[in-house]
Amino acid sequence: MDDRLDIIKKKKIQMTVVLLIMLLITMGTSRLTEFNFIEGFQSIPGTIGWMAANLIPGAEAMENFSKVLSKLWETIVLSIISTTTAGLFALFFALFGSKTTKVNGPLAAFSRLIASVFRNIPVVAWALVLVISFGHNVVTGYFALFFTTFGFLVRAFIETIDEASMESVEALNATGATYFQMVFRGVLPESLPQMVSWLFFMIDTNIRSATLVGLLTGTGIGYLFDLYYKRLDYETVGLITICIIVVVIVIEFISNKVRRLIL
Amino acid sequence: MQQVLNKEPINSSVEISKKVQKGEVILKVQDLYKSYNRGTPVLQDIQMELKQGEFISIIGPSGAGKSTFLRCINRMIDPTSGSIVFDNTEMTSLKKADLRKQRSKIGMVFQHYNLVSRLSVFENVLHGRFGYKSTLQGVFSLFSEEEKELALSILDKLGMKEFAYKRCDQLSGGQKQRVGIARALVQQPKLLLCDEPIASLDPNASKIIMDHLKDISETMGITVLVNLHQVDVALKYSDRVIGLNKGRIVYDGVPEKLSNSAIRDIYGSEIEDLILE
Amino acid sequence: MQATSSMQSNIKIRNGKIQIKTFNRSNFVLHFILSFLVLFTIVAPFFLEYGAIDIQTAIFYTLDNLKMMFLQPALSQVTLTAALYQILITLALAFLSTLIGAVISFFLAILSAKNLMPSYISNVIIAFNSFIRAVPTVLWVLIFAIVAGLGSVAAILGMTLHTIAYLTKAYAESFEEIDNGMIEALRATGAKWWHIIIHVVLPQTSSYMVSWTFLRFETNYGVAIAMGAAAAAGGIGFELFMASSFYYDLHEVGMITYFALIIALILEFISIRIKNKLIGSKS
Secondary structure, three states: OHHHHHHHHHHHHHHHHHHHHHHHHHHHHHHHOOOOHHHHHHHHHHHHHHHHHHOOOOHHHHOOHHHHHHHHHHHHHHHHHHHHHHHHHHHHHHHHHOOOOOOOHHHHHHHHHHHHHHHHOOHHHHHHHHHHHHOOOHHHHHHHHHHHHHHHHHHHHHHHHHHHHHHHHHHHHHHOOOHHHHHHHHHHHHHHHHHHHHHHHHHHHHHHHHHHHHHHHOOHHHHHHHHHHHOOOHHHHHHHHHHHHHHHHHHHHHHHHHHHHHO | OHHHHHHOOOOOOOOOOOOOOOOOEEEEEEEEEEOOOOOOOOEEEEEEEEEOOOEEEEEOOOOOOHHHHHHHHOOOOOOOEEEEEEOOEEOOOOOHHHHHHHHOOEEEEOOOOOOOOOOEHHHHHHHHHHHHOOHHHHHOOOOOHHHHHHHHHHHHHOOOHHHOOOEHHHOOHHHHHHHHHHHHHOOOOOEEEEEOOOOOOOHHHHHHHHHHHHHHHHHHOOEEEEEEOOHHHHHHHOOEEEEEEOOEEEEEEOHHHOOHHHHHHHHHHHHHHHHHO | OHHHHOOOOOOOEEOOEEOOOOOOHHHHHHHHHHHHHHHHHHHHHHHOOOOOOOHHHHHHHHHHHHHHHHHOOOOOOOOHHHHHHHHHHHHHHHHHHHHHHHHHHHHHHHHHOOOOOOHHHHHHHHHHHHHHHHOOHHHHHHHHHHHHOOOHHHHHHHHHHHHHHHHHHHHHHHHHOOOHHHHHHHHHOOOOHHHHHHHHHHHHHHHHHHHHHHHHHHHHHHHHHHHHHHOOOOOHHHHHHHHHHHOOOHHHHHHHHHHHHHHHHHHHHHHHHHHHHHHHOOO
């Protein structure tokens, strides 16, 4: 009985210590970033009110609609092709990197390392470097998205392969199947649906990242947003935001539908 | 129902060896050792001879090395030292292509069936032919009509022909295991390794599976080596029982001679749990 | 039964060949989508405007830049201490938005877990979250900045919104996995709703919540770098922006990228450790 009480007591002390540490970090970090909680929360109602009053596009903003649509299209294309091409490369790296389908240890470690590096170099770093040589051009956006998508998808695909096909790979190896027979008839049929689902997830993410990259590199819908934002033309800013929301929600809707059909 | 099926004449294409001769040694294991990273050995001093058409069960507590031993035979796991001669070929020294060729003569059945769950039963069974096909034929699923008919006749024998086009994730556990067995049989193997084939099945499905395995050894002349958890099942079906404890063989003989003290040797401290059952 | 059914043949033959598979909707959809994506990837780039760009020169130029970045990294405008201090600020931004987001998400997740609340409430919250998610973080930050001014307040609020959308879903899913029997057992004893939350929901899901929250912290660190660069939120992201777009100093860009990368790798390592320790041991 005493032991149990001790455990409860110990847990309570642990919890208190954790909470205290969190409180200290919170105070420290808000000091460091000059973040004021009260000021922060006060600005929320103001922002919502401001959004309702200023972000609703009127007739004037609609004149920019065709311009917005063409940049939006560019962003969609960029998001899709950077995802698909990165996905193709990621598939090979994932096959080499997965412990189920690896060819040998060193290659697997190398493949995981490359993926980890690409995943963790911030997309803004790629964008900022590429814009110097490629200029304000879709190619800049394409490569910036490609690199980060590649890194992310390698990890996602490795997990998919390990989860979906560990057992069937063992069975195929036991029948005397060759490596490619095992990959094409065991691993791919089992993991492709989940991989396609990841592709959709990445297209969705990339639409939003493309906006960020566009802002930094002066391309796509991000550039347009920045332009009207700086001109204080908030109605067009609102129009652009609504367009992005519609695209992302439509893609999410499609990807949910597809997932239900293929998984 | 099951009896009716067993008495059916076997389709000639399924029959692998026309004359079943018990007695010819097809697998000889000598001085087999296996340890991971120089830790305590998982298998030590394993000596074993298996004859054609024999039905052998390996029993022992979990962690005794049953699974590892089975996987050493077809080199899914590489043994640390020792010799494994299967079908007059030393397995331990084989390189890639030869190893694949040799593996195609050994069927394997798994506890979790290990099917490609999103493919049809038919496709899964044909996977057993990969060892006989070129890479491209396998990748594009190009199988001859004879191979397809062989697969169908085996499915028929196992009572699974009507499910040929079903996706494997829509089958029950017992049905999945029969597909697993069909995939192994379509290899036309000389040896069938079964790793806890009934551990995930209910008693009814377990009986069907064990009956099929027994039938395979008797009528097709295939040596069947089964890892089992259940002593009673091992006693009922086997020609020979091998007891494994802490990586060593502690019993090797006919089931009739397996005394209570021998069972105690095999299961050690786990014996109380067994008696309670 | 088995014997008779094997008599009647269900085997399909086409062109004299036995078929090994039949039509299957999910495979059809899968192939359709893959073909569409391949076609789109091949065709769509032709409809983009590239302006005047010499790809070959640009690629050489880029490789040269990447060489300066990754092989000759050096700090010049910022000192080492300043760089470390800026990384600390980025981590602080990520921490605050994760913390505020986590607290709000916890309450929203209780409201949106289908086993704890009626489904119309959860549907409202799910819809609200997908609206938040649909707007890129940087746009949220810039919108907040109009009222709150550019800086940490706008950045943290904007990042918090996405954190909420993400964590609410993650928390709610782990709540929904709780064995309903446990909740019912406590309900049967007449326990109050809040007691159920504190005595069943929290202890059952705390390790999942910690794991998800840290994962989000890791993500927010990356987002905070981006916000520093694109929305003047301060921190290492802003230094990255200055080094590349203002000073064109690729050696410094490289050094800063290395710093950012190392921290990111450490966070990823910790997050995997936490996941394996808390969740791996449970199952």
